[in-house]
Amino acid sequence: MQENKIIKLTVRDVRFPTSLEQHGSDAMHTDPDYSVAYVVLETDSDAALKGYGLTFTVGRGTEIVVCAVKALSTLVVGKTLKEIVSDFRGFYRLLSSDGQMRWVGPEKGVIQLATAAILNAVWDLWARVEGKPLWKLLVDMHLKQTMLKEGYPAYTTSCAWLGYTDQQLTQLCSEALAQGWTKFKVKVGADLQDDIRRCSLIRKLIGPNNTLMIDANQRWDVNEAITWVTKLAEFHPLWIEEPTCPDDVLGHASISKALAPLGIGVATGEQCHNRVMFKQFLQAAALQFVQIDSCRVGSVNENLAIILMAAKFNVPVCPHAGGVGLCELVQHLILFDYISVSASLNNRMCEYVDHLHEHFKSPTIIRNAHYIPPKDPGYSCEMLEESVQKHQYPDGEVWRAIEQQGKQ
Amino acid sequence: MQENKIIKLTVRDVRFPTSLEQHGSDAMHTDPDYSVAYVVLETDSDAALKGYGLTFTVGRGTEIVVCAVKALSTLVVGKTLKEIVSDFRGFYRLLSSDGQMRWVGPEKGVIQLATAAILNAVWDLWARVEGKPLWKLLVDMHLKQTMLKEGYPAYTTSCAWLGYTDQQLTQLCSEALAQGWTKFKVKVGADLQDDIRRCSLIRKLIGPNNTLMIDANQRWDVNEAITWVTKLAEFHPLWIEEPTCPDDVLGHASISKALAPLGIGVATGEQCHNRVMFKQFLQAAALQFVQIDSCRVGSVNENLAIILMAAKFNVPVCPHAGGVGLCELVQHLILFDYISVSASLNNRMCEYVDHLHEHFKSPTIIRNAHYIPPKDPGYSCEMLEESVQKHQYPDGEVWRAIEQQGKQ
Numbered sequence: 128m129q130e131n132k133i134i135k136l137t138v139r140d141v142r143f144p145t146s147l148e149q150h151g152s153d154a155m156h157t158d159p160d161y162s163v164a165y166v167v168l169e170t171d172s173d174a175a176l177k178g179y180g181l182t183f184t185v186g187r188g189t190e191i192v193v194c195a196v197k198a199l200s201t202l203v204v205g206k207t208l209k210e211i212v213s214d215f216r217g218f219y220r221l222l223s224s225d226g227q228m229r230w231v232g233p234e235k236g237v238i239q240l241a242t243a244a245i246l247n248a249v250w251d252l253w254a255r256v257e258g259k260p261l262w263k264l265l266v267d268m269h270l271k272q273t274m275l276k277e278g279y280p281a282y283t284t285s286c287a288w289l290g291y292t293d294q295q296l297t298q299l300c301s302e303a304l305a306q307g308w309t310k311f312k313v314k315v316g317a318d319l320q321d322d323i324r325r326c327s328l329i330r331k332l333i334g335p336n337n338t339l340m341i342d343a344n345q346r347w348d349v350n351e352a353i354t355w356v357t358k359l360a361e362f363h364p365l366w367i368e369e370p371t372c373p374d375d376v377l378g379h380a381s382i383s384k385a386l387a388p389l390g391i392g393v394a395t396g397e398q399c400h401n402r403v404m405f406k407q408f409l410q411a412a413a414l415q416f417v418q419i420d421s422c423r424v425g426s427v428n429e430n431l432a433i434i435l436m437a438a439k440f441n442v443p444v445c446p447h448a449g450g451v452g453l454c455e456l457v458q459h460l461i462l463f464d465y466i467s468v469s470a471s472l473n474n475r476m477c478e479y480v481d482h483l484h485e486h487f488k489s490p491t492i493i494r495n496a497h498y499i500p501p502k503d504p505g506y507s508c509e510m511l512e513e514s515v516q517k518h519q520y521p522d523g524e525v526w527r528a529i530e531q532q533g534k535q
Numbered sequence: 536m537q538e539n540k541i542i543k544l545t546v547r548d549v550r551f552p553t554s555l556e557q558h559g560s561d562a563m564h565t566d567p568d569y570s571v572a573y574v575v576l577e578t579d580s581d582a583a584l585k586g587y588g589l590t591f592t593v594g595r596g597t598e599i600v601v602c603a604v605k606a607l608s609t610l611v612v613g614k615t616l617k618e619i620v621s622d623f624r625g626f627y628r629l630l631s632s633d634g635q636m637r638w639v640g641p642e643k644g645v646i647q648l649a650t651a652a653i654l655n656a657v658w659d660l661w662a663r664v665e666g667k668p669l670w671k672l673l674v675d676m677h678l679k680q681t682m683l684k685e686g687y688p689a690y691t692t693s694c695a696w697l698g699y700t701d702q703q704l705t706q707l708c709s710e711a712l713a714q715g716w717t718k719f720k721v722k723v724g725a726d727l728q729d730d731i732r733r734c735s736l737i738r739k740l741i742g743p744n745n746t747l748m749i750d751a752n753q754r755w756d757v758n759e760a761i762t763w764v765t766k767l768a769e770f771h772p773l774w775i776e777e778p779t780c781p782d783d784v785l786g787h788a789s790i791s792k793a794l795a796p797l798g799i800g801v802a803t804g805e806q807c808h809n810r811v812m813f814k815q816f817l818q819a820a821a822l823q824f825v826q827i828d829s830c831r832v833g834s835v836n837e838n839l840a841i842i843l844m845a846a847k848f849n850v851p852v853c854p855h856a857g858g859v860g861l862c863e864l865v866q867h868l869i870l871f872d873y874i875s876v877s878a879s880l881n882n883r884m885c886e887y888v889d890h891l892h893e894h895f896k897s898p899t900i901i902r903n904a905h906y907i908p909p910k911d912p913g914y915s916c917e918m919l920e921e922s923v924q925k926h927q928y929p930d931g932e933v934w935r936a937i938e939q940q941g942k943q
Contacts, residue, residue, distance in 0.1 A: 157634045186635035187606060191645060194602040198595060226565045227594035233753075233781070233806065236644020237599060345641075373641070374811045376784060377818050400643065403782045410785050 131176070131208035131256060135169040138196040138244070140189045141510070142520040143451060143483055144529055149290030150482050151185070151449065154316035154346040157290070160186035161451040161483060164193050164241065165515060166248040170208070178252025179508035182244035182422040183450035188237075189520065195241035198228060203245055212253055219428050222246070235400035239425060246426030247456065251506035261427070261506040262459035266466045278497030279461055280472060281479040282310030282340065284449050286329075289314040293328060300332045307495040309337045310476055312368070316343030319355060326362040335363075340394070342368035349378040353385040365474075366394040366416050373398040379413035394418055397447035401425070402432045409440040416474070418447040421456035427506075430460050438468050448478040454491045455484070455507040458498045486514035539584070539616035539664060543577040546604040546652070548597045549918070550928040551859060551891055552937055557698030558890050559593070559857065562724035562754040565698070568594035569859040569891060572601050572649065573923060574656045578616070584663060587916035588656025590648045590830040591858035597928065603649035606636060611653055620661055627836050630654070643808040647833060654834030655864065659914035669835070669914040670867035674874045686905030687869055688880060689887040690718030690748065692857050694737075697722040701736060708740045715903040717745045718884055720776070724751035727763060734770040743771075748802070750776035757786040761793040773882075774802040774824050781806040787821035802826055805855035809833070810840045817848040824882070826855040829864035835914075838868050846876050856886040862899045863892070863915040866906045894922035 145151050146158035162185060168178035184192060202221055211218045222242050223234050232238040254261040286299040300311065313329055315322040322341075330339060341364045347355060352370035367386065371378050373395060383393045392415030399405055401424055408414045417437040419430050437444050444464050446457040454477075461477045469475070477498055484490035488509040492499040501507055517523050521530070553559050554566035570593060576586035592600060610629055619626045630650050631642050640646040662669040694707040708719065721737055723730040730749075738747060749772045755763060760778035775794065779786050781803060791801045804826030807813055816822045825845040827838050845852050852872050854865040862885075869885045877883070885906055892898035896917040900907040909915055925931045929938070 155632070155634070155637070159635060159638075184635075185638045187633065188603075188636035188639040188646070191599060191603045191606055191639055195596075195599045195645065198599055224563070225595065226563070227567060227592075228596040230564070230567075230593045230806075231596040231599060231645050231648060235782070235808065236646055237603065237639050238596070238644055240639060372811045374643070374809065375815065377815045378811075398638075398641065401782065403780045403786075407783065407785045 129172050129209075129256070131252070132171045133168050133204055133206055133208070134171045136196075136200040136204050136245070137167045138193050138200070139165045139515060140193045140520045141165045141515050141518045142186060142189060142526065143518055144525060145482065146186070149288060151480075152288045152290035153314045153342065153344040154289060155344040156185055158186075162186050162189045162520070163452055164189055164196055164244050165510060166196060166244045168203070168248045168252055170252070176252070176255060178248040178255065179505070179510070180244050180246070180248025180251055181452050181508050181510075182240045182247070183453050184240070185450075191237050192240050192244070195237050196244055199238075199241055199245055203249075208249070208252060208256060211249060215428060219246070219425060223425060234425065239400055240422065243422045243424065243426050246428060247422065247506060247508055250427045251508045255505040258504050260459065260501045260503060262462035262466075262500060265427070265459065265463040278494060278499040279458065279465060280310070280476045281493060281496050281498050282312060282338070282476045283308050283479050283481070283496075284312040284342075285479070285481045286311055287313040287325065289317060293325070296325065296328060297332065300329060304333065309496060310340070311337065312340040312342055312478070314344070315341045315359065316346035316355070319358060322359060326359055326364075330362045339364050340366050340368060343370050345369045345372055345398070347371050349375070349381050352382050356386055356391060357389065360389045360391060364391055366392040368394040368418070369397070374404070376404070376407045376411050376413050379408065380411040383413055383415065392416055394445065396420060397423060397449070399423070402429050402436070405433045406436060409436055409442060415442060417442050417444045419444055419457065419460060420447045421453055421460060422450070427460070434460065434464050434468055443471075443474045444469070445475060446477045449480050451483045452487070452508065454479055455487055455489070458491060458501060459506060461498070462500055486510050486518075537580050537617075537664070539660070540579045541576050541612055541614055541616070542579045544604075544608040544612050544653070545575045546601050546608070547573045547923060548601045548928045549573045549923050549926045550594060550597060550934065551926055552933060553890065554594070557696060559888075560696045560698035561722045561750065561752040562697060563752040564593055566594075570594050570597045570928070571860055572597055572604055572652050573918060574604060574652045576611070576656045576660055578660070584660070586656040586660025586663065587913070587918070588652050588654070588659055589860050589916050589918075590652035590655070591861050592648070593858075599645050600648050600652070603645050604652055607649055607653055611657075616657070616660060616664060619657060623836060627654070627833060631833060642833070647808055648830065651830045651832065651834050654836060655830065655914060655916055658835045659916045663913040666912050668867065668909045668911060670870035670908060673835070673867065673871040686902060686907040687866065687873060688718070688884045689901060689904050689906050690720060690746070690884045691716050691887050691889070691904075692720040692750075693887070693889045694719055695721040695733065697725060701733070704733065704736060705740065708737060712741065717904060718748070719745065720748040720750055720886070722752070723749045723767065724754035724763075727766060730767060734767055734772075738770045747772050748774050748776060751778050753777045753780055753806070755779050757783070757789050760790050764794055764799060765797065768797045768799060772799055774800040776802040776826070777805070782812070784812070784815045784819050784821050787816065788819040791821055791823065800824055802853065804828060805831060805857070807831070810837050810844070813841045814844060817844055817850060823850060825850050825852045827852055827865065827868060828855045829861055829868060830858075835868065842868065842872050842876055851879075851882045852877070853883060854885045857888050859891045860895070860916065862887055863895055863897070866899060866909065867914060869906070870908055894918050894926075
């Protein structure tokens with residue numbers, strides 16, 4: 128491998144005004160504008176060779192992540208790719224354990240999101256240098272296996288955001304069934320009667336043999352979660368996702384224990400901030416589905432540790448991907464999990480949402496409700512330059528137009 | 536109470552170059568520059584009436600907290616103090632649960648530090664409006680009691696930072712004994728033989744009846760902590776502080792269980808990011824000393840919840856105050872704990888470090904190793920304007936001089 132010295136890091140605040148149509152709405156995030164802190168690394172070896180990375184956010188606050196990426200950038204610029212990957216643990220710790228910056232984390236919140244954005248770009252760069260999609264780079268480190276012909280099973284969250292009307296639910300669900308979808312997630316948690324009506328409607332539409340999951344996005348406290356979900360048990364959800372505060376390991380353990388007799392598992396992870404938290408969730412039997420996220424924790428590095436721990440505890444990994452870019456990235460990790468770690472599809476599936484893929488250079492390909500393994504080199508992070516410029520906040524033309532129309 | 540509308544919020548990045556003399560150094564933070572994101576609130580009622588707040592950081596990364604304070608400021612400016620304090624829970628949730636910004640937390644890391652800085656300023660403003668020091672405002676809400684004549688017991692961390700020589704340790708410790716100090720904390724965790732030598736030295740200097748605590752600042756993993764501390768047991772430390780990752784509740788529970796037969800407790804909290812984490816530490820018997828911090832969690836609001844939980848579990852609160860401004864702020868909270876909640880000094884004491892008090896308008900007063908209750912109105916957050924201007928980063932004269940001298 129050439130040295131490939133990183134000579135420049137740029138980061139931009141890119142936001143999509145998704146709140147205007149209630150895409151992504153749930154009980155806690157009522158008006159998300161799907162956004163990214165978008166990182167591009169440039170090297171000295173070849174002007175065309177760049178590494179693209181991002182972390183997902185939901186609007187306001189993205190500028191704080193951008194500020195954190197800038198603060199961390201001094202630790203990256205000047206390093207060669209060879210130096211980084213020959214001691215990736217050391218490089219990871221350099222980013223996460225800077226003697227001054229770790230105070231504002233450590234390994235959580237803004238600084239961890241910024242770390243993810245940068246490391247995602249480093250992994251993308253490495254995979255591009257090797258001329259492989261990231262998942263292939265990962266599985267080739269381990270043992271080779273035949274790539275799945277049929278792809279990796281996906282479920283859809285796009286039919287039942289909390290802000291959608293019953294008419295929208297019915298139409299979107301019917302269309303998804305026609306396209307071959309068999310697993311559906313419904314947002315719940317704001318109003319019990321509303322949830323009963325929506326779950327009943329969807330269960331009728333999809334029939335008894337398809338899979339239903341429900342997601343409260345942290346809306347409840349522990350006892351409230353148990354009571355509320357018990358009242359939705361008649362609709363046979365496979366899991367309740369994020370029933371309470373994402374930090375409450377012991378609370379999730381209580382909920383898991385109470386819901387086990389009803390055949391409902393607990394799923395969480397999209398706001399679980401690092402491997403130490405996942406370790407405890409597994410130790411305490413506090414979840415039955417591990418929802419890794421490609422942008423919340425410290426990139427591929429930390430997700431590999433989480434995937435291996437999940438395997439040790441025999442708990443399936445079902446990634447979170449409800450956001451912009453998250454489907455593109457996490458498909459690489461779940462392919463690695465299947466090919467090199469779990470070798471099982473039992474109770475396993477990867478979330479899919481159908482928004483904003485058109486802004487990526489190598490968008491996710493779904494066929495018959497399965498993720499088709501990407502073949503382009505890299506980590507599928509690269510966005511279309513035109514999309515970035517249009518959506519850059521606050522000066523891109525989309526945001527200028529919204530401001531002028533006074534819609535927000 | 537008048538309306539006292541908040542019409543302006545300013546925030547500044549203020550840093551003290553403490554790393555030049557190794558003040559504050561420990562096993563993980565080898566070169567801290569004690570710093571604050573410093574917030575001033577202005578009201579429409581009286582130009583002289585301002586609220587001062589801060590959060591503590593250790594140098595790089597402060598600019599990210601400043602950025603986060605700016606992002607949150609839109610939720611504060613325009614509100615009246617009356618609106619805020621008449622529904623303080625609602626206001627707290629407005630800051631911590633903004634539908635977009637919560638994604639970059641929630642309630643942890645940068646965004647929580649920024650929330651603390653702002654809420655500290657709001658509490659300061661409220662106490663000034665009432666003409667009381669904050670602790671008095673708090674205890675008057677509850678039940679009145681005679682203020683302690685002798686003050687609240689303190690311990691010192693200033694004698695044994697990791698970067699100090701044995702000669703410095705000996706001199707500082709002897710001086711402290713002469714001043715009446717009876718409780719001493721030693722930084723450990725980088726090198727076992729070094730720790731044995733330092734602990735032995737200090738135990739000899741202070742004798743068998745004074746109290747020794749040790750602090751590893753998260754340096755170890757779980758088993759390493761148990762082995763290492765067992766080898767320091769002969770020096771009879773009261774507690775081992777931050778033995779491992781601050782997120783590892785179950786790890787701390789294992790350490791607590793292993794060290795209990797040696798008579799050594801586990802203390803932690805300075806990087807415990809919210810009340811839900813403290814709840815679990817208490818539920819799991821994972822700590823024997825609760826170290827609240829005035830700037831890590833969501834200000835007075837969240838610390839009151841933590842103090843009440845500690846009382847419920849009968850665990851003493853011994854605040855963290857190793858930083859700039861932390862002594863000034865947390866003394867109010869520990870007075871509230873004593874007067875209104877615990878009514879006990881058993882195994883209770885408040886950390887004290889002797890650096891940088893000269894930059895505050897109402898600096899902490901220590902007499903005979905006790906905190907003397909402050910009497911000036913407010914939360915003791917106000918800094919001398921001259922100090923702020925000199926230390927503002929990167930343009931204050933102190934930092935310009937350091938840059939010119941090329942010392943850093």
